[in-house]
Amino acid sequence: MTIGNQIKSFARKPHNVILAVLAVALTFLTLFPLLSLARDTFIVHPSEIMTVKGSQAGDLTAFHWKKVFFDGETSMNLFYRPFWNTVQVSLWSCLVSIVLGGSVAWLVARSDLRWKSFISVVFIFPYIMPSWTLAMAWLNFFRNRLIGGAPGLFTALTGIATPNWFAYGFFPIVMVQGLHYAPFAYILIGGILRNMDANLEEAAVILKAGRLKILSRITLPIIMPAVLSTFLLVFSSCMSAFAVPAFLGTPVRFQVLTTQLYRTLNGLNPGYGYIMALVMIVLGVAILAVNQAIIGKRKSYTTVTGKSSNLSQARLKGLRTPVSLFLIVLVSLVAILPLITFAVESFIMAPGDYSFKNLTLAFWIGPGSADIGSGEPGILLNKYIYLGLWNSIRLSVVVAFIAGTIGALAGYAVVRTRGTRLSALVNNLAFFPYLMPSMAFGAIYLSMFAKRNLFIPSLYGSFALLVLVGVVKYLPFASRAGTNAMLQLSNEIEEAGLILGIPWWKRMTRIIFPIQKASFLSGYLLPFISCMRELALFVLLIVPANRVLTTMLFQYNEKGWTQYANAINLLIVLIVLLFNTAINKATGASIDKGIGG
Amino acid sequence: MPEIILKNVTKRFGKFTAVDKLDLTIKDGDFVTLLGPSGCGKTTTLRMIAGLESPTEGEILIDGKTVFSSISGVDISPDKRDVGFLFQNYALWPHMTVEQNISFGLENLKWDKARIRSRVSELLTMLKIDQFGKRYPSELSGGQQQRVAIARTLATGPKVLFMDEPLSNLDAKLRTEMRAELKRLHAETHSTFVYVTHDQLEAMTLSTRTCLMKAGVLQQYAPPLEVYHSPSNLFVADFVGSPTMNFIEGLGKNVNLDEIKIAVDGLDLIFTPVSGSITLRDDQEIVLGIRPEYIRIGDGGKAKATVYSTLPSGMETIVKIQAGGQALTSVVFGAIDYLVDAKVNFDIIGDACIIFDKETGMNLALGQLAVV
Numbered sequence: 023m024t025i026g027n028q029i030k031s032f033a034r035k036p037h038n039v040i041l042a043v044l045a046v047a048l049t050f051l052t053l054f055p056l057l058s059l060a061r062d063t064f065i066v067h068p069s070e071i072m073t074v075k076g077s078q079a080g081d082l083t084a085f086h087w088k089k090v091f092f093d094g095e096t097s098m099n100l101f102y103r104p105f106w107n108t109v110q111v112s113l114w115s116c117l118v119s120i121v122l123g124g125s126v127a128w129l130v131a132r133s134d135l136r137w138k139s140f141i142s143v144v145f146i147f148p149y150i151m152p153s154w155t156l157a158m159a160w161l162n163f164f165r166n167r168l169i170g171g172a173p174g175l176f177t178a179l180t181g182i183a184t185p186n187w188f189a190y191g192f193f194p195i196v197m198v199q200g201l202h203y204a205p206f207a208y209i210l211i212g213g214i215l216r217n218m219d220a221n222l223e224e225a226a227v228i229l230k231a232g233r234l235k236i237l238s239r240i241t242l243p244i245i246m247p248a249v250l251s252t253f254l255l256v257f258s259s260c261m262s263a264f265a266v267p268a269f270l271g272t273p274v275r276f277q278v279l280t281t282q283l284y285r286t287l288n289g290l291n292p293g294y295g296y297i298m299a300l301v302m303i304v305l306g307v308a309i310l311a312v313n314q315a316i317i318g319k320r321k322s323y324t325t326v327t328g329k330s331s332n333l334s335q336a337r338l339k340g341l342r343t344p345v346s347l348f349l350i351v352l353v354s355l356v357a358i359l360p361l362i363t364f365a366v367e368s369f370i371m372a373p374g375d376y377s378f379k380n381l382t383l384a385f386w387i388g389p390g391s392a393d394i395g396s397g398e399p400g401i402l403l404n405k406y407i408y409l410g411l412w413n414s415i416r417l418s419v420v421v422a423f424i425a426g427t428i429g430a431l432a433g434y435a436v437v438r439t440r441g442t443r444l445s446a447l448v449n450n451l452a453f454f455p456y457l458m459p460s461m462a463f464g465a466i467y468l469s470m471f472a473k474r475n476l477f478i479p480s481l482y483g484s485f486a487l488l489v490l491v492g493v494v495k496y497l498p499f500a501s502r503a504g505t506n507a508m509l510q511l512s513n514e515i516e517e518a519g520l521i522l523g524i525p526w527w528k529r530m531t532r533i534i535f536p537i538q539k540a541s542f543l544s545g546y547l548l549p550f551i552s553c554m555r556e557l558a559l560f561v562l563l564i565v566p567a568n569r570v571l572t573t574m575l576f577q578y579n580e581k582g583w584t585q586y587a588n589a590i591n592l593l594i595v596l597i598v599l600l601f602n603t604a605i606n607k608a609t610g611a612s613i614d615k616g617i618g619g
Numbered sequence: 620m621p622e623i624i625l626k627n628v629t630k631r632f633g634k635f636t637a638v639d640k641l642d643l644t645i646k647d648g649d650f651v652t653l654l655g656p657s658g659c660g661k662t663t664t665l666r667m668i669a670g671l672e673s674p675t676e677g678e679i680l681i682d683g684k685t686v687f688s689s690i691s692g693v694d695i696s697p698d699k700r701d702v703g704f705l706f707q708n709y710a711l712w713p714h715m716t717v718e719q720n721i722s723f724g725l726e727n728l729k730w731d732k733a734r735i736r737s738r739v740s741e742l743l744t745m746l747k748i749d750q751f752g753k754r755y756p757s758e759l760s761g762g763q764q765q766r767v768a769i770a771r772t773l774a775t776g777p778k779v780l781f782m783d784e785p786l787s788n789l790d791a792k793l794r795t796e797m798r799a800e801l802k803r804l805h806a807e808t809h810s811t812f813v814y815v816t817h818d819q820l821e822a823m824t825l826s827t828r829t830c831l832m833k834a835g836v837l838q839q840y841a842p843p844l845e846v847y848h849s850p851s852n853l854f855v856a857d858f859v860g861s862p863t864m865n866f867i868e869g870l871g872k873n874v875n876l877d878e879i880k881i882a883v884d885g886l887d888l889i890f891t892p893v894s895g896s897i898t899l900r901d902d903q904e905i906v907l908g909i910r911p912e913y914i915r916i917g918d919g920g921k922a923k924a925t926v927y928s929t930l931p932s933g934m935e936t937i938v939k940i941q942a943g944g945q946a947l948t949s950v951v952f953g954a955i956d957y958l959v960d961a962k963v964n965f966d967i968i969g970d971a972c973i974i975f976d977k978e979t980g981m982n983l984a985l986g987q988l989a990v991v
Contacts, residue, residue, distance in 0.1 A: 221710035224671050229724030229775065230698040239723070243714040 036526045040435040041444050044428070048451035051494050055466040056303070062296040062469045063087065069290045086293035100286075100294060104277040105301075111195050111267070111278060112260035116253050118200025123207025124249065126349065130208075131215040133336045136346035140353075142208075147357035149205035150602050151595050152555035152572070154265035156198040158579075158591055159360030161269060162367050164189045168273060175363060191276040198266050201356050203256040207249075214248040247316055254313040258306050262459030264558035269579065280461045280558065287465055287562055296469060299462035306457040361595060368589035385585040401589045407574070411593070414570040417485070418553040421492035425500045426546030428493070433504020433545075434534070438513075449505070456498035460558035467491045468562050483565035495559055496549035503545030507538035547605050554598050621682040621778045621811055622647050623668060628677030630663050630835075637663045639835040641677070645828075650805050650812040652822040652843075655832040656858070661815045662783055664832070668813065669704050669781050670697035681779065703777035703810075707784040709768035711756040717743075717767050718752045724775045742770040762793045773808065782814045786821065798824060819859045823847065831855050848971050853980040856908050856973065862937055865914065865947050867907040868977065871899050879974070881907065884944040886922065892986035893970045899983075906980075908973035909988065911937070914949035920964030922990040926957040940965065966990065 032038050063086055068079040077083060090101045129135045130142050148156060164184045165174040177183055187193055222244065226236045264280040271281060279298055286295035338345055371382040387400045401407045432452050439445040455463060467490070471481040481487035511534065519529045535542055557572040564573045571594050579587040623645040630638040638660040645651050653661035666672040668679060670686065673694055679687040681702075686695040697704075711720055718739055725735045743749045746766040756764055765785065772780065785801075786794045802825055805812050816822055822829045823843045831838040831846065839851040850856035856864050869883035871890070879890040879899060888907070899905070916924075916938060924942035931937075931954045938949045938957060942965070949965065957963065967988040974983045 219708065219710060221706040221708060222712060224697070225704065225706060225710040225712075225771075226723065227671070227697050228669065228702065228704045229771075230727040231723070232727075235727070240712060244712075246714075 037435040037438040040431050041439060041448055044432055044435065044448045045444060045451065048448065048454075048494075048497075051490075052451055052454045055470045058470040059296055059300060059466045063293060063300060065293075067292045070293060073291065086291075086297055090294055090297045100282070101298065101301075104279050104282040107192070107276065108261055108278040108280075111192065111199070112257045114196040115199035115203065115260045116256045118196060119203040119256050120207045120211075120249060120252055122200065123204035123209075123252070124211045124245075126204070127208045127212035127215055129345065129349070131212050133338050134342060135338065135349070136342065137350060141346075141349050144353040144357045145208055145349075146205045147353075147599075148202050150551070150599060151357075151360075152265070152557070152591075152598065153199075153202050153263060154269050154557070155360050155591065155595055156201055156356065157194070157266045157269040158588065159363050160194050160198055161189075162360075162363040162584075162588070164194070175366070186274060190274040191271055194270045195267055195276070198270065199260050199263060202266070203259060206256055206259075207252045210248045210252045210255075211245055214245045218244055250316055251313055254309050254316075258309045258457075258459075261305060262302060262461065262558070264461050264561070265576070268576070280459065283461050283465065284561065287468070292469075295465060299459075299465045302459045302462045303457065306459055310457050361592065364588040364592040364595070368585050368592060370585065385589050401586060401593070406569070407571075407590065410569050410571045410574045413485075413568055414554060414572070414594075417488055417492065417570060418550045420489050421496060421553045422546045422550035424489070425493045425496045425549040426503075426542070429497055429500020429502075429545045430504040430507075430535070430542050432497075432501040433506070433508045434530070436501070436505055437508035449501075452501040453498045455495050458495075460495065460556065461562070463495055464491060464559050464562040482563075483567065485568050487563055488560060488568060488570075491559060491563060492549070492553050492556070496552055499548035499552065500545035503541055503548065507541030507545075508534075510541070511538055543605070547602075550605075551598055551602055554601070555594060622680075623682075623779065623811070623813070624678075624680040625664075625668070626678040626680075628664070628667060628674045628679060630660070630667060630672065631675045636835050638667070638674075638832075641832075641835075641837055643830060643837070643840065645811060645813060647811055648809060650802075650814065650825060650827045651830060652814045652816055652826040652828075653830050653832065654816055654819060654822040654858075655838075657817055658834075659832040660835040661817075661830075661832050665781050665783055665813060665815050669702055670695060670700050671704075701777060701779070703772040703775065703780045705768055705772045705780065705782040705785045707787060709756075709764050709788075711764055711767055711771070713756055716753055716755055717748065717759070720756070720767060721771045721774050724771065728775060738774060742774055745773075746770045761789055762797070765789060765793075765797060769804070773804075776808075777810065779811045779813070780808075782812065784815055784817070787816075787818070801825060820861065823859070831858065849982065849985060850908075850973070851982050853906060853908070853975050856975070856982075860910060862911050862948050862950065865907075865909045865911065867909070867945055867947075869905060869907060870902045871905045871974065872901045872903070873899055881905070883907070886943050886945065887991040888967075889989045889991055890972070890974060890984075890986050891989070892974075892984040894985045897974070897984045904977040905983070906975040906977050907988070908975060909947075909967060910969070910971070911948045911950040913967055913969040913972060913988075914940075914947055914965055915968050916940070916949055916951060916963050916965045918964055920966040920990075922965050922967075924963055924965055926959060926961045926963055928959060929955070929957045931956055938963075 064082055064084065066074050066077045066079055066081045066083050066085070070085075071077060071079060074081075074083055074085045089096060091097055093100075126141070126145055130138050135141070161174065163174045163176045165172075166177065166184045166186070166189050167173055168186060168190070173183065174189075218241075223236055223240055226240050231239070262280060264284065267276065267278045267281050268284070270276075271278065277285075279302055283295045283298045283302075286292065286298070368385050369381050369383065371380050383400065385400050387402050429452070432448060436445050436449045436452075458466070467487065468482070471478065471487055471490075473482075474480050481490070515537065516529055516534060519533050524532075555572065557576055560570060561573055561576060564570065569577075571590060575587055575590045575594065578590060623643075625641055625643040628638060628641045628643075629636065641660075641664060643664075653664055655661050663672060667674050667687070668681075674687060674689065676689045677687075678685060678689070681700055685691070685693050686700055687693060712723070715723065721739050721742055722735045725738060730738070739752075740749075743752055746769055748763060748766045748770065751759060751763060751767070756767065759767065765788075768785070782801075786797050789797060798821065801812075801814075814821075814825065822831075826843055828840065829843045829846050830840045833854055839846055839855050846855060847859055850859060853866070857866070867883050867886075869881045869888075871879050871881045874880045874889075877892060877896045879892070879897070881888040881890055890907075922942055924940040924947070927939040927941050927946065929936060929938050933954055934952075936951045936953065936955050938951060938955075940947050940949060940963065947965075967990060970987045971985050972988040973985055975981065976983055
């Protein structure tokens with residue numbers, strides 16, 4: 023075959039064309055920005071002309087690297103301390119979430135716990151809600167007079183002033199992140215516990231092993247890969263979390279990498295920030311690589327099959343009711359109480375005073391007066407809130423539509439050409455954004471698209487930039503969903519259509535998509551919900567004209583207008599829960615199904 | 620010596636009754652198969668005897684000791700019943716090597732290290748898996764995993780061995796091989812085997828007694844050849860034997876002494892019972908059961924038929940014929956190939972043709988059949 027004919031035959035197959043287009047586009051949107059980011063760590067930015075003596079904007083310099091890594095106390099404050107904080111916070115959060123999520127998973131899957139369905143549904147809530155939900159609830163409850171405001175509900179009710187370590191910084195961040203990611207552990211470990219062949223334990227019972235011995239020698243080793251997986255995923259999620267440390271750490275100047283990144287990029291030294299972004303990306307890639315290696319090696323563990331229908335359930339006996347009650351209280355505290363505190367906080371006039379006469383609707387439907395929040399009207403009358411809501415929904419819908427569609431096509435093309443080098447390349451490129459912390463990803467796009475680049479005009483401050491960054495960042499969810507959907511579908515299904523002469527477009531829309539509807543739809547749902555509750559990704563790229571709800575929440579909170587912030591937060595949480603439930607009911611897809619990458 | 624007795628054992632899952640009032644005695648040294656279609660309660664029965672499942676009602680005794688009783692509330696846990704259990708999917712622990720899998724039970728018995736080592740190597744040799752001691756289960760083939768599972772079960776030397784469809788995950792060739800091994804194992808270990816299967820051939824070839832179940836109810840408990848030749852009802856007759864028994868519906872009535880005339884669409888037959896006389900109502904609806912080997916195709920046959928199709932397999936040939944309105948199956952020893960639609964004659968031979976009552980499905984009598 024001549025080269026011309028080879029190309030023609032390659033291009034005649036739709037999946038090849040999709041693959042080729044995606045390979046080029048994704049290289050430009052993921053690898054190229056990375057290079058651009060790396061370059062940005064070596065040049066003088068306009069705001070840095072004063073700090074880097076005798077230089078001009080655009081000059082090459084090693085100044086940033088020196089300052090961040092090798093400048094004694096400066097590096098300590100700038101990088102090493104936040105880095106160490108990040109590592110510690112992430113490790114402890116992992117511990118909390120694995121112990122809590124793993125125990126609940128075992129109780130639900132393997133014991134005669136009461137009210138299982140309620141517990142298992144509500145336990146997932148914290149993960150569906152935005153990550154800062156619990157952080158704000160924590161502040162509502164436990165804040166003290168340190169930051170000048172009024173103390174929280176706890177002090178109001180009990181009269182006990184909360185110490186700083188309890189209200190802000192390391193401890194609450196660990197608790198909040200631990201609780202937020204416990205559903206991760208619950209889903210991953212619970213999945214293994216449910217699918218693990220009960221015969222494996224029964225075989226040990228027959229051979230006279232005691233209960234403890236079975237747990238330590240059989241059950242735990244078998245779920246270990248899931249535990250490790252959870253550990254790595256929670257660690258990388260905690261590492262890249264911005265909102266929680268921003269809410270809980272900033273009042274006591276407890277800095278982690280992400281908050282440091284935000285400060286430097288928004289301040290006068292973006293060069294530092296780009297270096298930190300690079301560090302986070304390297305860490306993210308390393309963690310996911312370790313995870314892949316583990317999953318790959320131990321695959322046989324999770325695919326054990328058998329008659330798992332007859333799972334023997336441990337009898338909790340006397341502990342049954344107490345443990346069940348404890349869990350009901352816990353999930354209510356974690357999943358439902360926060361919503362109540364948002365409502366309460368949004369209805370009180372003077373913060374810290376929870377008496378009846380202090381209740382007000384001003385922050386919801388008040389016309390706004392000069393003495394509160396610079397005359398901002400209540401959020402239901404505030405046109406900027408509606409603009410933010412409209413922007414949020416518009417952005418999420420557009421992002422979900424594009425990411426979901428590209429993801430489905432990518433899944434199709436990757437699975438059809440499985441085994442080829444191009445297929446592996448596109449698969450990895452589509453997954454690559456998953457490894458990048460949101461904030462770092464935002465920083466990359468800021469650095470790359472703030473100015474004219476190749477044929478693309480400057481996108482800074484445009485809606486298109488938000489869409490672009492959202493689509494690329496959430497593509498991994500969508501392409502995973504698409505790939506899984508296609509893997510479950512045998513080739514012959516499509517080939518049967520091909521033989522009958524049905525064109526490609528019709529095969530996709532009339533055969534493939536309808537069969538795997540739920541899987542493909544989750545490829546649309548995940549980006550949508552993630553986008554609705556995203557803060558870190560957009561916070562660097564937002565300008566007043568295209569504010570979204572989450573960034574408005576962040577700004578109101580920074581200004582100390584807690585009532586507005588709580589009202590907006592309640593709005594976001596309700597929207598997210600509403601959409602997730604509605605879509606889940608309609609299609610069976612849900613945000614928590616996307617865990618585990 | 621262990622004898623297993625089940626008295627009135629019932630197991631309900633919610634409203635569904637998996638096993639219904641089962642009475643069964645398994646004698647010491649028996650090789651009993653629990654046979655039946657899927658969902659008939661055979662696995663549940665086995666798991667109840669082993670203690671992995673608790674009956675809703677009834678009593679179970681092993682070796683004279685009550686291990687379960689719904690009345691006195693006794694429910695001894697499986698580890699105290701001194702039994703071995705071989706699982707359908709082997710249930711090998713994926714994170715342990717072959718040796719660790721086998722020695723686990725011995726460690727629980729607090730054997731010392733040297734003794735465990737020699738026992739493990741003895742078993743490895745016995746089951747011909749010496750070279751795999753250090754491997755993990757996922758690195759073994761299905762047949763090898765099966766052997767490891769057997770070694771693990773045998774290690775502690777249980778007197779009673781329960782097996783839940785242990786061969787169903789193997790390919791046909793290995794299955795035949797392992798059948799022979801299991802039968803030898805039964806003889807060598809002098810243990811009692813209770814074996815669950817849905818494969819009637821396995822039950823026929825392996826067991827000393829077969830317990831056939833349907834929808835939780837015991838159908839017949841007898842040596843396999845008895846089940847084959849004198850099935851207690853239509854279900855058993857249909858389930859056991861391959862190719863399956865021929866069933867012909869017709870009307871029967873007593874003529875002469877001890878002779879029954881049977882009117883079938885297109886054929887007139889006379890049945891002479893060998894198992895004592897029977898009395899039918901006039902024109903009682905009956906079903907005739909004739910094993911394929913009793914339909915002999917040959918020139919001397921009185922009845923005429925047309926060949927529908929021929930399936931030679933070398934050692935034997937299955938011939939489907941059409942006689943009157945009846946489709947019959949015959950098995951002929953050796954390889955013959957008839958043309959489609961060829962005319963043949965046939966006879967019904969043997970004295971183990973069966974009359975079933977159509978209404979109840981019960982076996983009424985065995986006897987000889989003659990074509991008139």
